Each structure stands twice: as C-alpha cells, then as structure tokens.
Amino acid sequence: MAGEPVNVNEFEELAKEALPKMNYDYFSGGAEDEYTLKENVEAFKRISIQPRILVDVSKINMSTTILGYKTSSPIMIAPTGLHKLAHPAGEIATARAAAASDTIMALSFASSCTLEEVASSCNAVRFFQLYVYKRRDVSELIVQRAERNGFKAIIVTVDAPRFGRREADIKNKMIIPPMANLKGVISHEVVSDKGSELQAYVSATKDASLSWKDIAWLKSITNLPVLIKGVLTSEDALKAVEVGVSGIVVSNHGARQLDYSPATITVLEEVVSAVQGKIPVLVDGGVRRGTDVFKALARGAQAVMIGRPVVYGLSAKGENGVKTVINMLKDELELTMALAGCCTVKDITRQHVRTEHDRHRCRI
Ligand SMILES: Cc1cc2nc3c(=O)[nH]c(=O)nc-3n(C[C@H](O)[C@H](O)[C@H](O)COP(=O)(O)O)c2cc1C
Numbered sequence: 001m002a003g004e005p006v007n008v009n010e011f012e013e014l015a016k017e018a019l020p021k022m023n024y025d026y027f028s029g030g031a032e033d034e035y036t037l038k039e040n041v042e043a044f045k046r047i048s049i050q051p052r053i054l055v056d057v058s059k060i061n062m063s064t065t066i067l068g069y070k071t072s073s074p075i076m077i078a079p080t081g082l083h084k085l086a087h088p089a090g091e092i093a094t095a096r097a098a099a100a101s102d103t104i105m106a107l108s109f110a111s112s113c114t115l116e117e118v119a120s121s122c123n124a125v126r127f128f129q130l131y132v133y134k135r136r137d138v139s140e141l142i143v144q145r146a147e148r149n150g151f152k153a154i155i156v157t158v159d160a161p162r163f164g165r166r167e168a169d170i171k172n173k174m175i176i177p178p179m180a181n182l183k184g185v186i187s188h189e190v191v192s193d194k195g196s197e198l199q200a201y202v203s204a205t206k207d208a209s210l211s212w213k214d215i216a217w218l219k220s221i222t223n224l225p226v227l228i229k230g231v232l233t234s235e236d237a238l239k240a241v242e243v244g245v246s247g248i249v250v251s252n253h254g255a256r257q258l259d260y261s262p263a264t265i266t267v268l269e270e271v272v273s274a275v276q277g278k279i280p281v282l283v284d285g286g287v288r289r290g291t292d293v294f295k296a297l298a299r300g301a302q303a304v305m306i307g308r309p310v311v312y313g314l315s316a317k318g319e320n321g322v323k324t325v326i327n328m329l330k331d332e333l334e335l336t337m338a339l340a341g342c343c344t345v346k347d348i349t350r351q352h353v354r355t356e357h358d359r360h361r362c363r364i
C-alpha cells in the first residue's frame with residue numbers, strides 16, 4: 001500500500017502482506033459462505049446519521065463508564081484468540097496499547113500469552129473471556145486465576161457449543177497453536193489429521209451441553225460480574241436478565257460460527273428493548289468506523305467491541321499498530337459526534353439515526 005494507512009480498513013491489507021497465509025486466513029475468515037461476515041459490515045452502511053446543527057460542539061467528551069469502570073471512549077477490545085499468530089509479542093502488545101489509549105480490553109481464554117503475563121504487563125482495565133470446557137475444573141481454575149490477577153469481569157461466550165465451519169482453515173489444515181493459559185492444565189493433542197486441527201481440538205474440548213442452568217454454576221464460582229456473549233434475540237436477552245447476568249454482548253462471533261445469523265447491528269435494538277435498561281448491552285461485529293460506533297450507541301449499545309481491526313493493527317505494526325487502530329476509531333467517533341451535534345455519549349439518541357425500516361415508515 002502506498003503511504004501510511006488512514007483508516008482501520010487499510011490495516012487489513014497491511015496484515016495480509018505481513019502474515020503467512022494460514023494466519024491471515026484464520027483472522028479474517030468467517031463461517032461457510034461468509035454471508036454474515038459481509039452483512040456485519042454492510043448493515044451499518046444502511047443506517048444514516050441525522051445530524052443536529054448549530055450545537056456548540058467546541059468540546060467533545062467521549063468518556064463513559066462500563067460496569068462502573070471509567071474509560072476514554074465507548075470502544076473496547078473484543079476477545080480474539082492467538083495473538084502470537086499476528087505478532088511475536090502477542091497479547092502483551094495488545095494490552096499495552098489498550099493501557100496507553102485508556103481502553104478496556106477483553107482477553108481471550110485462547111490467548112497466546114498467559115493471563116498472568118498480560119496482567120503484569122499493563123494497567124488497563126481488563127475483562128476475561130471464558131470458554132467452558134467439558135472439564136469444568138479447567139474452566140473453574142482459569143476463572144480463579146483471572147480473578148486473582150485483577151480481571152474485572154468474566155465474559156462467557158455462548159455462541160460456540162461447537163466450532164463454526166471455517167473453510168479457509170479447513171483448506172489450510174489450520175494447526176493448534178499453543179494456548180498459554182492451558183499449558184500444564186490440559187494437553188493439546190492432535191485429534192485429527194484432516195482439515196482444521198483447531199476445529200477438531202475445540203470440538204473435542206468444549207462442553208456442548210452448557211445451558212442456561214449452568215450460568216448459576218458460573219456465578220457460584222466467582223465474585224466477578226458475569227456477562228454473556230453471543231445473544232442475538234430478545235427471547236435470549238430476557239432469559240439472560242432472568243438468570244441474573246451483569247451484561248450482554250450482542251455478537252455473532254464476528255460471523256465465525258453460525259452463517260446466516262443476523263448482522264449484529266440489525267438485532268441490537270430488539271435486545272436493548274427487551275432488557276429495558278436493567279443491564280448494559282454491548283455489541284460487536286463489523287465496527288470499522290467511528291460512524292459505526294455512533295450508530296451502535298444511537299441504537300442503544302453502551303459500548304462496542306472491536307475484533308479484527310485490532311488483530312490487523314497488531315499484525316502490521318505490533319503495539320503501535322493496535323494503538324493507531326484504537327486512536328483512529330476514537331478520532332473518527334469524536335469527529336462524528338461533533339458533526340452530528342452531540343457533545344457527550346449521552347447526547348447520542350435514537351433520533352440521530354435512521355434505518356431502512358424508519359425510512360419506509362416515513363414514506364407510508
Ligand atoms: C481471529 C478471531 C479470534 C476470535 N477469538 C475469540 C475468542 O477466543 N473468544 C471469543 O469469545 N470470541 C472470539 N472472537 C470473536 C470476537 O470476540 C468478536 O465477537 C468479533 O471479532 C467481532 O467482530 P469483528 O471482528 O468484525 O470486529 C474471535 C474473532 C476473531 C476474528
């Protein structure tokens with residue numbers, strides 16, 4: 001690419017140039033036809049922003065609180081696995097960039113650096129993402145380690161009872177890279193010599209029997225707030241409130257699990273309405289611009305999480321790349337707020353965006 005990237009999409013190109021094909025395909029890929037992968041991004045484009053004029057926007061304040069933790073903007077780092085496939089410094093670089101930009105980071109259960117290494121290398125507010133294994137004792141041990149090491153919340157991912165079918169990984173015979181948190185706890189044996197070894201490994205270890213009643217178990221093994229990641233319907237949002245979780249992440253796992261699940265921005269509002277402000281609702285999937293962050297906030301999200309752009313920043317330029325990606329999104333959000341006439345995140349309302357459905361209603 002000629003010159004330095006000017007937006008986060010351009011980091012994808014740099015990451016592609018920097019990485020071996022197997023690694024890039026793992027990061028960028030989605031499930032099956034990758035319909036939802038495209039839709040996550042496209043659905044944002046179908047929403048327009050309705051600006052207000054002649055508002056004094058000489059001072060813009062993007063700061064907010066998430067679960068009571070102050071943060072510089074409503075942008076968080078989503079949990080993504082295996083950062084050493086992007087850069088040798090792995091999640092330590094990502095976490096340092098999060099700390100430098102006063103951004104909350106969610107660390108993946110499947111990280112390449114241990115949660116202890118990440119905790120001791122930066123003072124960012126950190127949440128921990130959990131996968132529940134058949135060996136419940138393994139998950140329990142890791143939750144305890146996260147709690148001891150100052151992580152502030154557990155985000156349990158519930159959209160992956162089995163691993164999605166990622167065809168690029170199958171073609172590449174994706175390996176099982178070391179997952180540092182599991183070292184000495186459970187072995188990474190190769191369980192398949194066909195297709196994606198990672199997929200075979202995950203299918204062999206994850207507990208596909210995990211169900212609503214198990215949230216009580218999870219709450220009983222930790223004092224940390226438990227958030228549930230992977231909600232896409234109002235029915236499940238209501239159940240999540242009922243079982244007493246502390247927050248919801250509207251997510252389709254970056255379109256890596258169930259293809260043809262809805263683009264997250266299209267279902268955010270139904271989840272927000274069901275929850276009625278009882279618990280915070282976060283959203284991820286396809287956020288690539290400050291305008292996307294603005295749209296998600298207007299439709300009721302408290303914050304957004306960013307997956308692939310962070311990994312692309314890390315792949316292209318390590319810690320500095322992640323910092324640049326976060327800062328680009330923050331700068332774009334600040335500009336969007338100014339041009340839309342919103343000085344604080346609380347000023348961003350449903351009336352600041354218009355969906356296709358709204359436009360249709362206006363016509364009839
Ligand atoms: C390479 C990669 C690895 C991921 N690993 C995890 C993971 O370990 N745990 C998890 O809950 N979600 C994981 N996700 C999903 C992200 O948390 C998030 O939902 C998704 O990336 C958001 O979409 P975006 O990439 O379009 O921003 C992963 C996503 C990607 C792209």
Ligand SMILES: CCCCC(=O)C(=O)O
Binds near residue numbers: 080081110202253256
């Ligand atoms: C065992 C690694 C799982 C990471 C993950 O959730 C993903 O690739 O989507």
